[in-house]
Amino acid sequence: xxxxxxxxxxxxxxxxxxxxxxxxxxxxxxxxxxxxxxxxxxxxxxxxxxxxxxxxxxxxxxxxxxxxxxxxxxxxxxxxxxxxxxxxxxxxxxxxxxxxxxxxxxxxxxxxxxxxxxxxxxxxxxxxxxxxxxxxxxxxxxxxxxxxxxxxxxxxxxxxxxxxxxxxxxxxxxxxxxxxxxxxxxxxxxxxxxxxxxxxxxxxxxxxxxxxxxxxxxxxxxxxxxxxxxxxxxxxxxxxxxxxxxxxxxxxxxxxxxxxxxxxxxxxxxxxxxxxxxxxxxxxxxxxxxxxxxxxxxxxx
Numbered sequence: 001x002x003x004x005x006x007x008x009x010x011x012x013x014x015x016x017x018x019x020x021x022x023x024x025x026x027x028x029x030x031x032x033x034x035x036x037x038x039x040x041x042x043x044x045x046x047x048x049x050x051x052x053x054x055x056x057x058x059x060x061x062x063x064x065x066x067x068x069x070x071x072x073x074x075x076x077x078x079x080x081x082x083x084x085x086x087x088x089x090x091x092x093x094x095x096x097x098x099x100x101x102x103x104x105x106x107x108x109x110x111x112x113x114x115x116x117x118x119x120x121x122x123x124x125x126x127x128x129x130x131x132x133x134x135x136x137x138x139x140x141x142x143x144x145x146x147x148x149x150x151x152x153x154x155x156x157x158x159x160x161x162x163x164x165x166x167x168x169x170x171x172x173x174x175x176x177x178x179x180x181x182x183x184x185x186x187x188x189x190x191x192x193x194x195x196x197x198x199x200x201x202x203x204x205x206x207x208x209x210x211x212x213x214x215x216x217x218x219x220x221x222x223x224x225x226x227x228x229x230x231x232x233x234x235x236x237x238x239x240x241x242x243x244x245x246x247x248x249x250x251x252x253x254x255x256x257x258x259x260x261x262x263x264x265x266x267x268x269x270x271x272x273x274x275x276x277x278x279x280x281x282x283x284x285x286x287x288x289x290x291x292x293x294x295x296x297x298x299x300x301x
Contacts, residue, residue: 033103061153073125
């Protein structure tokens with residue numbers, strides 16, 4: 001039984017690390033640096049990103065981001081998410097955790113690296129009115145939607161399936177605005193109310209498409225190891241349940257249900273997240289490295 005448990009644990013860690021045999025070097029290097037970073041152990045960002053809810057938030061964020069035709073066109077035209085899904089996941093995790101746990105220099109360098117990658121992501125898409133428009137991944141309005149979708153997904157998923165947030169939801173949105181600024185987004189939201197207002201400003205632009213349904217089909221059935229598929233189905237259903245009805249409708253999805261009865265997803269989602277926590281351990285390498293850096297800096301005082 002123990003060898004089976006260890007095999008499952010290795011596969012689980014591999015899903016989030018692109019099957020790296022060891023802890024990725026970039027996570028270990030977060031122990032370096034000359035300041036605490038933009039956040040810290042008592043921050044709302046650490047409370048949310050250090051929990052298990054970002055796993056379900058990642059699914060919700062992708063569903064939301066896909067509804068902007070400019071953002072979806074960039075994914076369709078340039079992303080290799082079908083051929084290398086774990087690599088794409090690992091890249092996203094690297095940026096989020098570098099900004100979350102790195103010092104300010106690492107956060108800026110990691111964001112600049114993503115911006116450089118985005119320079120080549122340009123093309124044309126058909127908007128909700130059927131008009132052809134140019135797109136660029138670094139366009140502030142497309143980048144803003146991506147930031148809003150991330151922020152909303154992380155916040156909403158944690159509110160529904162996670163624990164308390166120091167300072168409440170407004171503190172999380174205000175702190176994570178730093179990530180938006182690092183990605184060149186002017187005036188990102190700094191309160192939950194402002195987040196909702198800015199998201200509502202995109203309602204007329206959002207739509208489904210063949211590209212969206214193609215991505216949705218992949219998200220429903222990603223190529224995961226067999227022992228992770230049931231848990232993922234629960235998390236996907238939980239992500240769908242957490243969406244606003246208007247976004248579910250655009251995606252052509254329904255909240256999990258049996259006949260006319262909507263199924264409560266809080267308990268099964270928390271159960272799966274608890275199992276994942278057991279497999280991954282109580283603290284990730286990025287947070288551990290950040291705590292080492294902070295302890296080292298405190299020792300200088």
